[in-house]
Amino acid sequence: MMDLRVLYENITEYLNQEIILEGWIRNHRKQKEFGFIDFYDGTCFKSIQVVYDNKTNFDFISKLKIGSAIKVIGVLTKSVGSGQDYEVTVKDIILLGDCPVDYPIQPKRHTREFLREVAYLRPRTNLFQAVFRVRSVVAFAIHSYFQNNGYVYFHAPIITASDCEGAGEMFQVTTLDLNKVNGKPDYSKDFFGKPCNLTVSGQLQAETFALAYKKTYTFGPTFRAENSNTKTHASEFWMIEPEIAFCDLNGNMDIMEDMLKYIVKYVLEHCPDEMLFFDKFVENGLINKLNNLLNSQFVRVTHEEVIKILKEAKVKFEFTPEYGCDIAKEHEKYITEYFNGPVFITDWPKDIKAFYMKLNPDGKTVAAVDLEVPGAGELMGGSQREEDYDKLVSRMKELNLPLDSMEWYLNLRKFGGCVHSGFGMGFERLLIYLTGVENIRDVIPYPRTPGNCEY
Amino acid sequence: MMDLRVLYENITEYLNQEIILEGWIRNHRKQKEFGFIDFYDGTCFKSIQVVYDNKTNFDFISKLKIGSAIKVIGVLTKSVGSGQDYEVTVKDIILLGDCPVDYPIQPKRHTREFLREVAYLRPRTNLFQAVFRVRSVVAFAIHSYFQNNGYVYFHAPIITASDCEGAGEMFQVTTLDLNKVNGKPDYSKDFFGKPCNLTVSGQLQAETFALAYKKTYTFGPTFRAENSNTKTHASEFWMIEPEIAFCDLNGNMDIMEDMLKYIVKYVLEHCPDEMLFFDKFVENGLINKLNNLLNSQFVRVTHEEVIKILKEAKVKFEFTPEYGCDIAKEHEKYITEYFNGPVFITDWPKDIKAFYMKLNPDGKTVAAVDLEVPGAGELMGGSQREEDYDKLVSRMKELNLPLDSMEWYLNLRKFGGCVHSGFGMGFERLLIYLTGVENIRDVIPYPRTPGNCEY
Numbered sequence: 001m002m003d004l005r006v007l008y009e010n011i012t013e014y015l016n017q018e019i020i021l022e023g024w025i026r027n028h029r030k031q032k033e034f035g036f037i038d039f040y041d042g043t044c045f046k047s048i049q050v051v052y053d054n055k056t057n058f059d060f061i062s063k064l065k066i067g068s069a070i071k072v073i074g075v076l077t078k079s080v081g082s083g084q085d086y087e088v089t090v091k092d093i094i095l096l097g098d099c100p101v102d103y104p105i106q107p108k109r110h111t112r113e114f115l116r117e118v119a120y121l122r123p124r125t126n127l128f129q130a131v132f133r134v135r136s137v138v139a140f141a142i143h144s145y146f147q148n149n150g151y152v153y154f155h156a157p158i159i160t161a162s163d164c165e166g167a168g169e170m171f172q173v174t175t176l177d178l179n180k181v182n183g184k185p186d187y188s189k190d191f192f193g194k195p196c197n198l199t200v201s202g203q204l205q206a207e208t209f210a211l212a213y214k215k216t217y218t219f220g221p222t223f224r225a226e227n228s229n230t231k232t233h234a235s236e237f238w239m240i241e242p243e244i245a246f247c248d249l250n251g252n253m254d255i256m257e258d259m260l261k262y263i264v265k266y267v268l269e270h271c272p273d274e275m276l277f278f279d280k281f282v283e284n285g286l287i288n289k290l291n292n293l294l295n296s297q298f299v300r301v302t303h304e305e306v307i308k309i310l311k312e313a314k315v316k317f318e319f320t321p322e323y324g325c326d327i328a329k330e331h332e333k334y335i336t337e338y339f340n341g342p343v344f345i346t347d348w349p350k351d352i353k354a355f356y357m358k359l360n361p362d363g364k365t366v367a368a369v370d371l372e373v374p375g376a377g378e379l380m381g382g383s384q385r386e387e388d389y390d391k392l393v394s395r396m397k398e399l400n401l402p403l404d405s406m407e408w409y410l411n412l413r414k415f416g417g418c419v420h421s422g423f424g425m426g427f428e429r430l431l432i433y434l435t436g437v438e439n440i441r442d443v444i445p446y447p448r449t450p451g452n453c454e455y
Numbered sequence: 456m457m458d459l460r461v462l463y464e465n466i467t468e469y470l471n472q473e474i475i476l477e478g479w480i481r482n483h484r485k486q487k488e489f490g491f492i493d494f495y496d497g498t499c500f501k502s503i504q505v506v507y508d509n510k511t512n513f514d515f516i517s518k519l520k521i522g523s524a525i526k527v528i529g530v531l532t533k534s535v536g537s538g539q540d541y542e543v544t545v546k547d548i549i550l551l552g553d554c555p556v557d558y559p560i561q562p563k564r565h566t567r568e569f570l571r572e573v574a575y576l577r578p579r580t581n582l583f584q585a586v587f588r589v590r591s592v593v594a595f596a597i598h599s600y601f602q603n604n605g606y607v608y609f610h611a612p613i614i615t616a617s618d619c620e621g622a623g624e625m626f627q628v629t630t631l632d633l634n635k636v637n638g639k640p641d642y643s644k645d646f647f648g649k650p651c652n653l654t655v656s657g658q659l660q661a662e663t664f665a666l667a668y669k670k671t672y673t674f675g676p677t678f679r680a681e682n683s684n685t686k687t688h689a690s691e692f693w694m695i696e697p698e699i700a701f702c703d704l705n706g707n708m709d710i711m712e713d714m715l716k717y718i719v720k721y722v723l724e725h726c727p728d729e730m731l732f733f734d735k736f737v738e739n740g741l742i743n744k745l746n747n748l749l750n751s752q753f754v755r756v757t758h759e760e761v762i763k764i765l766k767e768a769k770v771k772f773e774f775t776p777e778y779g780c781d782i783a784k785e786h787e788k789y790i791t792e793y794f795n796g797p798v799f800i801t802d803w804p805k806d807i808k809a810f811y812m813k814l815n816p817d818g819k820t821v822a823a824v825d826l827e828v829p830g831a832g833e834l835m836g837g838s839q840r841e842e843d844y845d846k847l848v849s850r851m852k853e854l855n856l857p858l859d860s861m862e863w864y865l866n867l868r869k870f871g872g873c874v875h876s877g878f879g880m881g882f883e884r885l886l887i888y889l890t891g892v893e894n895i896r897d898v899i900p901y902p903r904t905p906g907n908c909e910y
Contacts, residue, residue, distance in 0.1 A: 001701060003605055003669070003670075005605050006605075022669075022700075022701040022873070023669070023701075024871050025871075041669050042607075042667050042668035042669040042670075042700075043605050043668070043669050043670065044605075067870050067871045068871050069700075069701075069871040069872065069873040096701075096873045096874070097842070097868075097871045097872040097873045098871075099869070099870050099871045100869065100870075103870055103871075105870075120660075120663040120863045120866075120867075121663075121667075121870065123663070123664060123667035123668065124666075124667045129667065129668075132607060132609075132664070132668075133607055133668070135608075135610070136602070136606075136607040136608035136609070137602075139598075139608050139610075140598055140602045140608065143594075143595055143598050147591075147592075147595045150458055150460050150461075150498050150499075151591075152497075152587060152588055152591040153590075153591035153594050153595065154587075154591070154900060155590070155594075155676075155693060155899070155900060156900075156901075157691065157900070157901040157903060157908075157910065158613070158653075158676045158678075158691055159626070159653075159678075159690070159691055159903050159908060160908065160910070161908045161909070162910065169630070171614070171628050171629070171630060171646065172628070172629050172630065172631075172633070173626050173627070173628055173653065174626065174627050174629065174633070175624070175626060175627065175680045176627075176633070178627070178629070178631070178633070178636055178640040178650075179638060179639070179640065180638070181633055181636045181637075181638070181640075182636075182637055182638055183634060183635070183636070183637050184634065185633040185634065185636075191626065191680055191682075191690070191905060191906075192903070192905075192906060192907065192908035193906045194908070196908050198613075198614075198628065205575075205900070205901060205910055208575040208576075208578070208910075209578060209587070209900070211579075212497050212576075212578035212579045212584065213497035213498070213578065213584075213587075213588070214458065214477075214478070214496050214497040214498050215458075215497075215498065220675075220676065221610075221613045221675065221676065223613075223614070225630045225646055227646075235614070235646070236612065236613055236614055238610060245477075245497075245524075246456060246477040246478075246524075246551075387552070408575045408910060411575075412575075413552075414554070414555065415522050415554050415555075415558055415560075415576065416479050416480075416522045416523050416524040416552045416553075416554045416558075417524065417552040418477070418524040418551045418552045419551070444610070445609060445610060445611075445612070445660070445664070446611075446612040446660060448612060448614050448647070450646060450647075451646075451647060451648045452647065453612075453614060453615065453616045453647035453649070453651050454616070455612065455615070455617065455660055455663075455863060
C-alpha cells in the first residue's frame, strides 16, 4: 500500500508496475463497458483516475458509491484520455467501507455555509483539503523559520491568573460546581485556589524566555470572549508571538519582514497545487499578490506621517483621520495602495497602545509597529518593550494595573534587563491572507464563535 | 552583534577577528590585574570566557555584577588557560542592564524546589537552559517527523462541548458571572449557550481528519482537573495524537517505534551539549539508555502473555498480577527488564480500556497497545479504533454514552469508514524520559498543578 503523494513524487518509476492504493471515491462515472473513478487518499491535493472495464468484476465495481473507502489493485499506465497524464488500470477493487447514497458530500458545488454545518466532512472536499493542508504546511514553515534561526519554542501557559494584558474579554476556567455556587463563589475551593482564565496572549511570559534565550517564540492557542460575529473574529485562535532580546523596533521590523517572506516562499514552493486552486477558484490573482510581496521592500513610516498623507488625500473617507487616533480599515487600504506594497506604521500614540510598549523621547508616542499588507490590512503588530523599570511602573500606575501580581514582569527590568522587542501574528489571519478564503470559520477545523461550540 | 551559537558554528573563521556579543554574566572572577567573565547569550548551551586586563576600563568592568546584561567588544583568541579552547579578549564592555547583588540566580547549586519558586528566572540556569531548549528541539523533531512523512497537522479544538472521552475530570469554561449565579446557572446566557470544557484529548476530532487526509497528528495542550499531586501529573500538558487511516494495530506499532527512534536520534544529534550535561549531572547513563533504545527492536507481547510471565516470576510483587486487570508500575518495570528493552503490550481486557477501541474476535479484549520503555514505564498508548458502526453503538450503549451528540463520530463509520488506528504520547512524559529530569514541574515552563497557577 502506497501514499498517492509518494506515487506522484516517483511516478515514472512506477509506470507499468502493479500498485496498490487505499483511499476514497470522489466521483464515479460509469459507461456500458468502462468506468472511471476519481480516487484520492488525502496525502496530496491531486487525485488519480482509476479505470476499469468489463474484464474486471464489472457488476460489483460499477455499483461502488461516492464516498466509499476502497482498495485499488491495478497497473499505473499512461492515460489516453485528456485531463490527466497517468491513470490506474484496475485489476481488482475491494470495498473497505461503504457509503450511503444520501452522503452529504457529493461531487458538486456546496456552499461554504452548508459545509460549516457538516464541518467534520468538509476536509473531504477539494477546497477544504487544500485549506487545512496549507494550514499544516504553514504551521511547519513557521516552526522551521524560527528553529533554523536559533529561536527557542516557548509553550506559554494556557490557563493563567494573570489579568494584566487587557487584550480583551476572558473566559473563566473553574472546577466549582456551578449548580452549587450561590452568589458568592468560594475560590479557595476552586482548582487553583483563585479565579483563573484562558490566556489572551503569551507575550508577557515569553519575555522571560527572551531574557534567558535571547530569541524565543510562542505558537499556541489564545482566547477572546468577545461577542463579535465578524468574518475575522474567532473565540479560539492560534497565535505566534516571537520575542527577541537586544533587538529594537527596527530589528523587530527586519524579522517581521524576513519571516513573512520566508512563509510565503515556503507555501508557494510546498503547496503549488493548492495555491493554484486558490488562485483559480477563490481569489484571482492570489499568486501574483504573494509574488509581489516577495519582491517588495516593506515601507516604514510613522503614524504621524500616515495621518498627514491621509489628511492630504483627495478621497472622501467615512472616518476622518486624526493625529492621536487609531486608523480605520479604509485608511489601511489607502496607505497600502499609496505605497503600492506592505507598510510598517510605527510610533503610535501611546494612549491607544498597550502599557508595556516603550515610550518614545517625545513622551507622546510609543515604539509600536503595525504591518499593513495590500488586500488584508493589519497582519501583525509589535513593539519595543519598555525596559526602564521606573517608566514601566509609572505607566502601570497610570492605568491602575496591579503591581504586586506583576512583580516578576517588572523584575525582568531589574535583573539584567535590556532592550527587547517582539510581535504577534494571528495564525488564522495569515491563512486568510495566504489562501484568499475570507471567513475565519473556514480556516479553522472546528471554529468557536459566540453560541457555536460543535464537535 | 552575533549569536554565540553562530560564533561557535564558525569559530575558526572568527579567530583573531574583532567580534561583538550581547548577553549576560553568569559568573565573574576578578584578580588584581585580570578578570574573567563567564558570558552566555542563551543561543546555545555553551558559554564563552571573556578576559579583560588593566589596559581596559578595569575599575568599571571588574565591578560588573552577576546577572547583568552586557555588550562585549573584543577579539576572539585561542585560550591559554585550561577549560576552554577559545576566549574573548576584551577591548571594551558596555553595561546594558545592571543586576542587584541579591539577584536570586547565583553561580552555585540551587535546589529545584527553590528554582520552581522563581520559575521566571530558572531558564537562566544551566539545567533549565538545557531542559527548555531540548523541549523546543524535541517539539520540532516531532513536527519534522510527521511533516516529512506526509501527515497533516491538525489543531484540535481546545474548548469543547464533547463529554465523551472519559479520560478524566474536566475544567469548565464559562463567561457567566459567578457572583450572579444562584444555584441554577442559565447556560442560555453562557458564551456558547451550553456548558463547555477544556479538551482532555483531540483524538475523536483527529479521526475526522484521518478519514480525509489518511495521516494526521495533533500537537497541542490538553487538560485534566485531577487532584493528583504526583511527579508525573500536571493539569495542563501537551500531547501528540497521530491518527492513521488504513492502518491496523501492527502498523500503529511500526509508527510508534519509528517515531520514537527518530526523536531520540534527533535530540542526540541536535543537542549534544545538553545531553552530555544531563548524562553527567542528572541521570548517569542517559545517553547509553537512549542509544540502547535506538539499537533495540521493540518486543510485541499480549497482555495475557505478560500476566503469565508476571505470575511465573520469582519476585514478590506488592500487587498480584491478574488476567483481566491493569498492570502496576512494578509490573511494567519487571517486563521491560525481562525483555531487556522496550515492550509493546497488546490486546488488553476491554473493560479497562476506552469505548472506541476495536473489539477483538475473542469478545473480551480490544486491539489496544501500551508502549513500556526501560526506566520510564508507559510512554505511549494507542489502539485500532472500532470501525464497525453496530459494535461501536452497542459498546456506547453499554457504557451509557450519549449517542446523539456523538452522531458525527459514529457517522465516520458510515461514510466510507475504514480500519484506522492512532496513539497518544504525553509530551512532558517524553521529556522526562529524554532528559532524566524526574518531575513534570521541571519540564514545563510554567506548570499548572492543583493550587498552583503562577505567572
